Amino acid sequence: MIRFASLILLLLAGPIAAQELTLPAGARQLSDRASPLDSYDLPTGPYADGIVPARKTEGRVERITWRLQSGSSTTLQLLAPLRDQIVAQGYDVLFECEARACGGFDFRFGTEVVPTPDMYVAIQDYRFLSATRGNEVLSLLVSRNPPNGYVQMIRVTPVDAEVPPPLVIEEPVKQTVSLLAELERDGHVILDDLHFRTGEMTLGDGPFPSLGLIARFLKDNPDKRLALVGNTDDTGTLDANISVSTGRAQAVRARLIEEHGVAADRLEARGIGYLAPFTSNATPEGRDLNRRVEAVLLVN
CATH class of the missing domain: 3.30.1330.60 (OmpA-like domain)
Known part of the structure; x- marks a missing residue:
């Protein structure tokens, strides 16, 4: 679990954390979509009154997904080390929920998800987190389809900010x-x-x-x-x-x-x-x- 979390750390690391980290053999990147200027509605609460409350953001938008061997791990076990890593990088968690508390089907289809097969979301078995760091925003979506787990990260960086570093490993x-x-x-x-x-x-x-x-x-x-x-x-x-x-x-x-x-x-x-x-x-x-x-x- 710690080795997989290091992949997210590598993606999020700024100049302070420039060390090279090894990509875990059990995690496989499925997609990487980056737009130099785009918008993203960052969920800020659970589905209620017919909508998913969201904060509209604009900037450089990255949409990245991975698949990993999850075994018997729960979605919380997959998300927790990732949450620890982004908090260590200076992000403040704005909102976090699990499937039912998020709003189940309505939240899943009321927020942005990378299309299958690059991302899989089980309606009753997923967790979501949104976070901010200054003018940057980030969301994590984690789900399972045993024996596999799926992770989606969407990150928005202001256009005038330094472009985040790419993965060290090609x-x-x-x-x-x-x-x-x-x-x-x-x-x-x-x-x-x-x-x-x-x-x-x-x-x-x-x-x-x-x-x-x-x-x-x-x-x-x-x-x-x-x-x-x-x-x-x-x-x-x-x-x-x-x-x-x-x-x-x-x-x-x-x-x-x-x-x-x-x-x-x-x-x-x-x-x-x-x-x-x-x-x-x-x-x-x-x-x-x-x-x-x-x-x-x-x-x-």
């Missing part, structure tokens, strides 16, 4: 540590940076860093092969979903062969439709997470 290094370590540890990994148009089997233009990592892994491990497995949500018939999921897996296989030089006999492509859901299909967020392609490790 993105390719971070992805190499997390995605390939996860593949070797668990025998499979979700390629969650891939993009398909809704209902289509054509893979987007990319670039998709995960495919470069997969190609390098196969080059460095000539005794291993991969099965690319397409998955869908439960909308429609099983036959139709198997067809779509197979087509998407085949599109990923073709991209690895044609653009990354992977030998065709090192890759299989299969689709299993909605037969192996990652989570429940009862919510839009769950259905988004279930539409995925996984790489499964095969040892000759």
